[in-house]
Amino acid sequence: AQSVTQLGSHVSVSEGALVLLRCNYSSSVPPYLFWYVQYPNQGLQLLLKYTSAATLVKGINGFEAEFKKSETSFHLTKPSAHMSDAAEYFCAVSGAGQNFVFGPGTRLSVLP
Amino acid sequence: DAGITQSPRHKVTETGTPVTLRCHQTENHRYMYWYRQDPGHGLRLIHYSYGVKDTDKGEVSDGYSVSRSKTEDFLLTLESATSSQTSVYFCAIAKDGGGYSDTQYFGPGTRLTVL
Numbered sequence: 001a002q003s004v005t006q007l008g009s010h011v012s013v014s015e016g017a018l019v020l021l022r023c024n025y026s027s028s029v030p031p032y033l034f035w036y037v038q039y040p041n042q043g044l045q046l047l048l049k050y051t052s053a054a055t056l057v058k059g060i061n062g063f064e065a066e067f068k069k070s071e072t073s074f075h076l077t078k079p080s081a082h083m084s085d086a087a088e089y090f091c092a093v094s095g096a097g098q099n100f101v102f103g104p105g106t107r108l109s110v111l112p
Numbered sequence: 113d114a115g116i117t118q119s120p121r122h123k124v125t126e127t128g129t130p131v132t133l134r135c136h137q138t139e140n141h142r143y144m145y146w147y148r149q150d151p152g153h154g155l156r157l158i159h160y161s162y163g164v165k166d167t168d169k170g171e172v173s174d175g176y177s178v179s180r181s182k183t184e185d186f187l188l189t190l191e192s193a194t195s196s197q198t199s200v201y202f203c204a205i206a207k208d209g210g211g212y213s214d215t216q217y218f219g220p221g222t223r224l225t226v227l
Contacts, residue, residue, distance in 0.1 A: 034215070042220060043202055043218035043219050043221055044155070044202070045218075046217070049213075051213045090155065092155075094212040095212055096212055098212060099160065099171075099212075100157065102147075102154035102155040103154050104153060104154045105154050
């Protein structure tokens with residue numbers, strides 16, 4: 001069985017500051033990992049995904065994430081937060097024979 | 113744009129009434145999914161389909177049924193709605209065959225309130 005934890009249901013950063021959203025997973029098979037973003041009253045949009053090709057994955061809007069097998073982590077970062085980054089972020093894991101499992105989400109607030 | 117529409121977008125209903133939500137895709141992808149989103153739980157899979165008339169249960173399927181008579185439409189039915197089914201429902205498709213590495217693309221959601 002797979003599971004995802006996201007540390008911090010709500011994270012606040014100042015505009016221009018580093019964004020770090022944490023994701024840890026458990027999986028009995030090699031995982032595929034995803035970050036999605038959800039803006040208010042919208043569906044989820046893919047930010048980036050890890051499929052074993054490279055451990056550092058670059059996504060849209062300046063976000064990137066690093067897969068660390070030893071730490072079972074896939075944390076999302078962005079060097080400089082922008083007001084438009086305010087949204088909810090979901091980490092998800094899948095794997096052979098497994099459906100997607102989503103984490104509970106982290107709401108990011110960006111302060112001026 | 114993932115080419116997914118959901119209808120209705122908002123619905124208020126009463127306990128015990130049947131409710132059907134529709135997901136429509138324009139690109140004829142094989143795999144389609146229904147999720148519910150609740151605070152603190154992220155998205156949880158209700159049912160999914162891997163072809164016409166081929167469906168399977170997800171994590172939270174109790175109280176829900178689905179049907180897929182055409183490739184482009186995936187219906188979610190609450191036979192007798194309960195207040196615990198108040199949620200936001202999302203449909204998703206997988207564009208690359210439905211494998212576990214495939215990205216899922218989401219519709220805009222349906223907000224359902226059961227009074």
